[in-house]
Each structure stands twice: as C-alpha cells, then as structure tokens.
Amino acid sequence: MRQQVIKxxxxxxxxKGVAKIWRINKSNIKKRLVMRxxxxxxxxxxxxxKIVIGKNIADVDVFLEQRVLLMGxxxxxxxxxxxxxxxxxxxxxxxxxxGQIDQEQLFYLTSRGLTRELAVKLLxxxxxx
Amino acid sequence: MKNKAYVxxxxxxxxxxxxxxxxxxxxxxxxxxxxxLRAYKIFLEKPMPTWGADLSGINFEEIYYYLKxxxxxxxxxxDLPKEIRDTYDKIGIPEAEKKYLGGVKAQYExxxxxxxxxxxxxxxxxxxxxxxxxxxKYPEMVKRYFGTIIPSGDNKFAALNSAVWSGGSxxxxxxxxxxxxxxxxxxxxxxxxxxxFERTLxxxxxxxxxxxxEGCSAPIYSDDSLHAAVxxxxxxxxxxxxxxxxQNWSTNVYNLVTKRAWVEENGLMEWVDGxxxxxxxxxxxxxxxxxxxxxGEILSMAVAGKGQNLDNGGxxxxxxxxxxxxxxxxxxxxxxxxxxxxxxxxxxxxxxxxRSKVMCDALILDGKSRSDTYPTNKVLESxxxxxxxxxxSKIGEEQLFYLRSRGFSxxxxxxMIVNGFMEPIVKELPMExxxxxxxxxxxxxxxxxx
Numbered sequence: 001m002r003q004q005v006i007k008x009x010x011x012x013x014x015x016k017g018v019a020k021i022w023r024i025n026k027s028n029i030k031k032r033l034v035m036r037x038x039x040x041x042x043x044x045x046x047x048x049x050k051i052v053i054g055k056n057i058a059d060v061d062v063f064l065e066q067r068v069l070l071m072g073x074x075x076x077x078x079x080x081x082x083x084x085x086x087x088x089x090x091x092x093x094x095x096x097x098x099g100q101i102d103q104e105q106l107f108y109l110t111s112r113g114l115t116r117e118l119a120v121k122l123l124x125x126x127x128x129x
Numbered sequence: 130m131k132n133k134a135y136v137x138x139x140x141x142x143x144x145x146x147x148x149x150x151x152x153x154x155x156x157x158x159x160x161x162x163x164x165x166l167r168a169y170k171i172f173l174e175k176p177m178p179t180w181g182a183d184l185s186g187i188n189f190e191e192i193y194y195y196l197k198x199x200x201x202x203x204x205x206x207x208d209l210p211k212e213i214r215d216t217y218d219k220i221g222i223p224e225a226e227k228k229y230l231g232g233v234k235a236q237y238e239x240x241x242x243x244x245x246x247x248x249x250x251x252x253x254x255x256x257x258x259x260x261x262x263x264x265x266k267y268p269e270m271v272k273r274y275f276g277t278i279i280p281s282g283d284n285k286f287a288a289l290n291s292a293v294w295s296g297g298s299x300x301x302x303x304x305x306x307x308x309x310x311x312x313x314x315x316x317x318x319x320x321x322x323x324x325x326f327e328r329t330l331x332x333x334x335x336x337x338x339x340x341x342x343e344g345c346s347a348p349i350y351s352d353d354s355l356h357a358a359v360x361x362x363x364x365x366x367x368x369x370x371x372x373x374x375x376q377n378w379s380t381n382v383y384n385l386v387t388k389r390a391w392v393e394e395n396g397l398m399e400w401v402d403g404x405x406x407x408x409x410x411x412x413x414x415x416x417x418x419x420x421x422x423x424x425g426e427i428l429s430m431a432v433a434g435k436g437q438n439l440d441n442g443g444x445x446x447x448x449x450x451x452x453x454x455x456x457x458x459x460x461x462x463x464x465x466x467x468x469x470x471x472x473x474x475x476x477x478x479x480x481x482x483x484r485s486k487v488m489c490d491a492l493i494l495d496g497k498s499r500s501d502t503y504p505t506n507k508v509l510e511s512x513x514x515x516x517x518x519x520x521x522s523k524i525g526e527e528q529l530f531y532l533r534s535r536g537f538s539x540x541x542x543x544x545m546i547v548n549g550f551m552e553p554i555v556k557e558l559p560m561e562x563x564x565x566x567x568x569x570x571x572x573x574x575x576x577x578x579x
Contacts, residue, residue, distance in 0.1 A: 070511040080506065088495055089496070095519075
C-alpha cells in the first residue's frame with residue numbers, strides 16, 4: 001500500500017501546528033497517511049488530520065495514522081483525527097496515540113551499554129525515520 | 130390527540146411569566162424560583178450551537194413548556210386514571226414490573242404520576258423519587274447538588290432545562306449500600322408540540338453502588354417536539370454508578386441532552402447510551418475524573434435511519450493522576466441517515482499516569498447514508514497515554530457470503546452481522562432491553578437491502 005509520511009519536531013517551548021485535509025474525489029484508491037511528531041519540554045503541538053470521502057466513491061481503502069511522543073515536562077499535544085464518509089463501498093479509518101517513549105525499549109538499549117541520553121536520541125530518530 | 134384531560138397547561142411559548150408560573154404551580158422554595166429565572170436569562174443570552182446537527186427546525190414559540198396531567202403523584206397501579214394506564218399497557222410496563230425491577234417511576238408527560246418503590250429500598254435508606262417530590266421532601270440535599278455538575282450556563286439547552294424543568298428522578302444511595310437491582314424509569318412524550326424537560330440528579334455516596342436504567346419510547350406525531358434533559362451524577366469516593374439509556378423517540382423529536390458525572394477518588398462511572406430514535410440527537414455523556422484513581426467508561430450506540438441525524442459520543446476529563454477512561458462507540462447509518470461520533474478526551478496538567486482509550490466503529494449500509502467521526506484529544510500532561518481508533522466500512526462481503534452459503538437469506542445474514550457488530554454494547558444492557566433492541570434494529574433494517 002502506498003504511504004505518505006508527514007514528520008514534525010516541536011522543540012523546547014516551541015508551539016507548532018500541522019493540519020492535513022485529505023479529500024478522496026475518485027474511486028480506486030488505497031493509501032495510508034502517517035503523521036508523526038515529537039514534542040520536547042514545554043512544547044505545544046496541534047495536529048489535525050481529516051479524511052473526507054464524498055458520494056458515489058467506491059473501492060477506497062484509506063487510513064490515517066497519527067503518533068505523538070511527549071518528551072518532557074510540560075510537553076502538550078492536541079490531536080484531532082476526523083472522518084466524514086458519504087459512500088459505503090469504501091473503508092476508512094484512523095488511529096491516534098499520544099504517549100511517551102516505550103520504557104521497555106529504553107531499558108533494552110541501556111542494558112546494552114548505551115547511555116540513557118543516547119538511547120532516547122536513537123529512539124526518537126527511529127520514531128521519526 | 131384528543132380527549133386530553135390536563136389539569137394545568139401553561140400557554141405556548143416561553144417568557145418570564147411562564148417560568149414564574151411553573152415555579153408557583155409547583156409551590157417551589159424561593160431559591161429554585163430564582164434559579165429558574167437566572168437560567169431563563171442565560172437561555173436568552175446564549176446563542177444556538179453553531180456546530181453539530183441542524184437545529185434550525187426548532188421553534189421555541191411553538192412549544193408547551195409545562196403540562197400537568199394529574200394533581201398528585203400516584204403510588205398504586207389501580208389508582209391511576211384509565212387513560213394513563215392504557216398508555217402504559219401499550220409499552221408494557223406491568224410486565225416489566227413483574228420481573229426484576231427495583232421500582233418503576235413512569236413519567237407521563239411532564240410529571241411523575243406513577244411510582245412504586247420497593248420497601249427494601251426504603252429500609253436501606255435509598256431515596257428514589259421524582260425530582261419535584263425530592264425538592265419538597267429533601268430540599269437541603271437537592272439544594273446542595275442541583276446545578277453544581279451542570280451549571281445553567283453550560284449550554285443553551287441546559288439553561289432552557291434549568292428554567293423550565295419538570296419531572297425526572299432523584300436518587301440518593303447512602304454509604305456502603307449496593308443496590309442489587311437496576312432502578313428504572315420510563316419517559317414518554319405524549320402530546321404533540323410538547324417539550325419535555327426532565328431533570329435527574331443521582332448521588333452515590335462513598336462505596337455505594339447503583340444502576341439506573343432509563344428507556345424512552347414515543348409514538349409518531351406530526352409536529353416537531355423538543356426533549357432537552359439534564360442529568361447530573363455525583364459518585365463519591367469508591368462509589369459506582371451505571372446509567373443506561375435506551376432512546377427511541379419518534380423521528381420528529383429533537384433530543385438535546387446534557388449528561389455529566391463527577392467522579393471522586395477510586396469511583397467508577399459508566400454511561401451506556403443507546404440511540405435509535407429521534408430526528409436529531411445531540412448528546413455527549415461526560416465523565417469528570419476529579420479524584421485520584423477515578424475511572425470512567427462510556428458505551429455509545431447509534432442507529433440512524435431515514436431523515437435522522439444522530440450526533441453523539443462522549444467526553445472524559447481527567448483532572449487527577451492515575452485516572453483511566455474508555456469510550457467504545459458503535460454506529461450504523463442506513464437509508465440516508467447520518468450518525469456522527471463527537472468526543473473529547475482531556476488530560477489536564479498534573480494528571481500523571483492518566484490513560485484513555487477510544488474505539489469507534491461505524492457501518493454504512495448504503496450509498497445514501499453518512500458517517501462522521503470528530504474526536505478531540507487534548508493531552509496537556511506529558512506523562513499520560515491517549516489512544517484513539519476509528520473505522521468506517523460496509524458489511525463485509527466475505528461475512529455475507531459465508532452466512533448465505535449456510536442458507537441464510539440476504540436479510541437474515543445482514544441482520545445477523547449488524548447484531549453481532551452491536552453485541553459488545555447490547556450485552557451490557559439489561560436482558561429485556563437487549564432483546565427489544567435486537568428486534569428494533571431488525572425492524573429498522575427492513576427493506577434496507579436492495
């Protein structure tokens with residue numbers, strides 16, 4: 001499946017927004033849209049993603065994925081995934097998650113001798129890769 | 130709609146005089162009269178919501194704001210006027226009562242006219258009565274909580290309800306008391322052009338438990354009706370409350386309801402919200418998790434058919450650490466109906482280790498119908514986890530093919546798949562409701578297949 005990725009980094013005390021309205025105007029589309037962001041200490045992110053499928057559209061399978069990592073004290077995010085669907089021969093969905101770095105992954109890397117700072121840096125790099 | 134023997138009916142439309150008249154007729158204390166008048170002013174000032182469903186069809190001047198079918202609250206079935214008894218027979222209240230109801234509070238138009246309380250409830254100190262009765266009998270308790278969870282200024286329709294409310298239930302469950310049977314109430318709009326503005330307040334004291342069930346059904350009318358209810362729930366430390374609604378208003382009713390629960394430390398609030406009827410519904414049961422370890426769960430269900438716009442969902446506001454919430458929403462759109470999920474998850478600053486998960490699934494049965502998802506996730510605390518997932522699709526061809534290959538007709542197969550889709554929510558309903566609901570969905574789906 002084709003995939004489009006939008007990546008964003010919100011630095012310390014920065015405030016950023018990203019919005020994507022995805023209109024499906026024709027049939028026969030299979031595609032995935034991924035939005036990923038990392039928010040550092042005191043940063044603020046607004047992320048909006050919307051899928052609109054009008055009438056008389058068929059054979060569409062689209063999915064929006066939004067993932068946000070909150071990386072420090074005061075990091076905040078408002079995430080709004082939306083769907084407006086007016087055809088029934090289609091499949092549409094979204095998944096959103098806002099959270100922190102996986103503690104198990106961090107533990108694994110530090111157990112291999114990486115410092116915590118380096119491990120975090122690598123995990124963020126991988127997340128945005 | 131003839132032979133209506135109303136004891137009192139306010140004039141059509143709303144002004145300060147009508148509000149004062151309602152309060153005087155009910156012989157209310159002065160603070161409630163002032164509360165109503167303040168709310169009326171707020172109602173006038175608040176604009177109509179500019180989002181959500183189309184509400185332009187509501188004409189506030191064409192509504193009766195107060196009807197009182199009988200002077201006193203009845204207790205025994207035989208004492209009820211025949212006209213009212215017949216109405217209830219048709220919706221099956223006596224049979225329901227024979228079963229396992231904890232007590233029946235039936236609302237006929239604006240007032241509770243029939244109620245039977247099991248003695249065991251009273252012995253345990255549980256209060257279950259009409260809101261009007263509670264205001265006279267337990268004024269202190271009502272005054273302490275009334276309008277504190279949903280202030281009149283919350284939204285235009287909460288203000289309207291606060292100004293003209295009538296009927297609804299009041300429940301108080303004392304500390305450590307668990308109500309084993311669900312408490313039930315039936316609401317019914319029975320007169321064309323009649324607004325119903327019931328007001329419910331439930332207080333669950335520390336470590337107490339209660340399950341409240343509200344079912345609505347109404348016949349079809351030619352004129353539009355408005356139902357604007359307010360439901361406030363307080364769950365104290367370690368308490369549990371489940372509030373189940375089956376809404377099946379006739380398809381000319383605007384159903385605009387504000388429901389909110391305040392949950393303290395380690396308390397649990399569950400909203401089970403089924404929406405089948407009404408022309409327009411805008412209802413988002415909310416849980417405010419105000420104590421550490423408090424939990425909230427919302428199960429939302431909507432079946433939108435021809436001409437219906439069901440805009441519902443849920444809200445969870447996390448104020449304290451270690452709070453958890455979960456929303457599960459299922460909707461079906463068919464025959465040109467529109468159903469929307471609209472939700473809010475808010476993790477407030479300081480609500481460390483808060484967790485929330487939202488799952489929305491929608492089925493669209495034909496090309497004329499529409500399904501929307503509008504969730505907002507506000508994560509204002511960096512040590513919290515919020516997840517949201519949604520899918521919109523039609524009935525799976527493979528599932529249909531399989532069932533047809535086993536000899537089911539297309540209609541049977543489709544009904545079976547839809548009932549299976551709804552199962553996670555339907556199974557949480559009291560048994561008689563679950564049976565009724567499966568039948569209702571089946572009925573609605575008739576003719577939906579080409």
